[in-house]
Amino acid sequence: MRTSLIEKTDGENSARIGVYVCRCGLNIARTVDCEKVARNISGMENVLISKEITYACSEPGQMEIKDDIREHGLNRIVVASCSPRLHEPTFRRMMLQADLNSYMLEMANLREQCSWVHMQEPLDATAKAEDLVRMSVSRVHLLRPLYEETIPLIKKTLVIGGGVAGIQAALDLADNGYEVMLVEKSASIGGTMAQLDKTFPTMDCSI
């Protein structure tokens, strides 16, 4: 793995930022010059570490970030990889494991919203990737630790629809000891399945 690791002394600002530009195998790296992005970001204020990484989400990838957090006292992390809709929970867990607040994390979406949608324009995609990471670094400076609240939950499930799927869900829940309310709009449960004669592939009856 090529890295551009630049150490800095702690300035007046207490932010100590680590930036990880994920290659995602070749998913990102085929289009975006990840090494260049990491290098250009390393000059930004309070960025102690900026490097590319093969698979940030993998066990070794997370381990590397966690090691850096411990070694360099990082307190804010930018992971530039895929959509936060996919891996934000993964990296939030990683933050907790490294004793950081899980909301001190920011993701830049270099895969779904960059490398995969600008496949023919590697230069523009790289420029965009750099912009997206810069935006994330600006934002990560201003993030504040947040704490999740734990609230009581009602151990009861509403199942809407009394066809075969609803019946199965209701039975499994009920057999596990959960209260179920099964709501069906017609006068009987059974749904479309009840109307069928035999059913494939075993040719047995539906009811």
Place this chain on the structure above:
Amino acid sequence: MADAGRHPKITLHTMSEVAGVSGYVGNFTVKIVKRSRFVDEKACTSCGECAKVCPVVFPDEFNMGLSSRKAVYIPFPQAVPSAYVINMNECMGRGCSKCLDVCDKKCIHFHMSDEEIQVKVGSIVVATGLDPYDPREMDEYGYTRFENVITSLELERLINAGGPTRGEIIRPKDRKHPQSIGFIQCVGSRSKRKGGQYCSNICCMNTVKNSLVLKEHDPDMEIMVFYTDIRAFGKGFEDLYSRSRSLGVQYVRGLPGSVEEMSDGSMRVAVENTATGRIEFHDLDMLVLSIGMKPSSSTRKIQEMLGLQLTSDGFFLEAHPKLQPVDAATRGIFYAGCAEGPKDIKESVTQGSAAAARAIRLMHRGMVTTEPITSEVIEEFCKSCGKCAEVCPYNAIAVDVKKKTPAVVNSAACAGCGTCAAECAFNAIVMNHFTDDQILSQVDTLLAQKAEEKILTFACNWCSYAGADFAGVSRLQYPANVRLIRTMCSGRVDEKFIWHAFENGAPVVLVSGCHIGDCHYIDANHWTEKRIARVRKKMEKKGIRPERLQLAWISAAEGVRFAGVMNEMEALRRTVTKEEIQETINLLKGKESHENSDA
């Protein structure tokens, strides 16, 4: 079915519909409307005496209208609950009351009224199923014109031992036993013109199954299947298909072009056999349309009530197509069965079990952690105007406008859309994790270099941002100068973000969110719509071209639309000259007070 009816942990409400849902994961409050059955379902022993004396006759829906039932009836013999029901629109009412007289148990009550039930639950499984495709719009096969053209669901009832003919197969027109039957596949499926573009999954195997059942009834029956592709992909499916072929069922590759009725009531089918390239004519006693599946008619209502997303086919959209196939994007809501997409019984059962397991995984601790992405009031800035409480879709903010006490946010009820923060004219609300300074810093960085080339797009987490991800997964290409800023809801996009962008050289700004009616935060995007209209009016007054600010509704399934909108934005951006941008900057920099002119 019977197990579900008598399980001590399951409360069954038939003839019931969900009328409203409020709350959040772990603590949903559900309003259910239970329509009156007019028969006491606990007391009824389904002896059937009432139906014997009822003088009103109607087509039996369960048998697809192939038999009749009375106004008081049991949907089918094995119904759960095993109780009769009166259709009051059909019943002659008090003038007749014959059923009342014969019911020993006295369980018929004409005065019964609809009930409203309220329950609190921790999780919800959406298993709203399917509607069979209605082939009346596809008249080239003659379903509306010829009696001997029936649907596959009608055939199910005809071949069922408990059906209207006790399982004897007859054709509707003359009740004669058909010597030959043709099946037409993909009716309402895989068509760009009528029905759905998707494959309904079950119709191929359903026809294969029916061909075997028919061969069992009558080994000499001639059976032809007109198909586009036979999709026998599941476990045990190929075996069944081979058996059908070995029994002499003929599979003809090609869908009929026309169907005519002959004088003896048989059907003449004209079809291009695409395997041989020849036009063939086949005379068959009866035709069966292998109908596909449509999303259930209740899908829209449930979707709006729960703030869920749909695919372009109209089925519910899962949180992730591979990794979270039964989770809705909204925490605490799960999908099972055909509500999520066409599937067979085995897959429906599998998904039902999966949904139950996911719900148990959520509920077993008896506690749920909530995201701290909620809003907070800065009391010293609050003027108690009440705007935040007015716009909150969850009624999570309390303000006493008369006493002038500062607003209070109920963080458990707050879902985190940020509309309050965007609408507050006094900067008195902080939307955690999506604060003004956090978002403005992204805008500043984005516009720091070559601002005139950038397309700034605000995208809501649930629809537009997900739509952009979908464009990515689909490898749809669009201009590389697009930059997205994610907010949880488009309702978060404050007027000042837009002014700030234009003041700092943005050529164009796009605000994108869920379609009206699809908002993940009930109706927060109504406020987005109003706000954008307001800003555009102000732009016009100031002499800034209002079309430089665009609003687009893009759903999570609309990757193609996302890419299309981005291309349109690029075309628009090209119309904005450097001079025009500079003029706007000068104009806005000259008037610093606009930020507080929200209200």
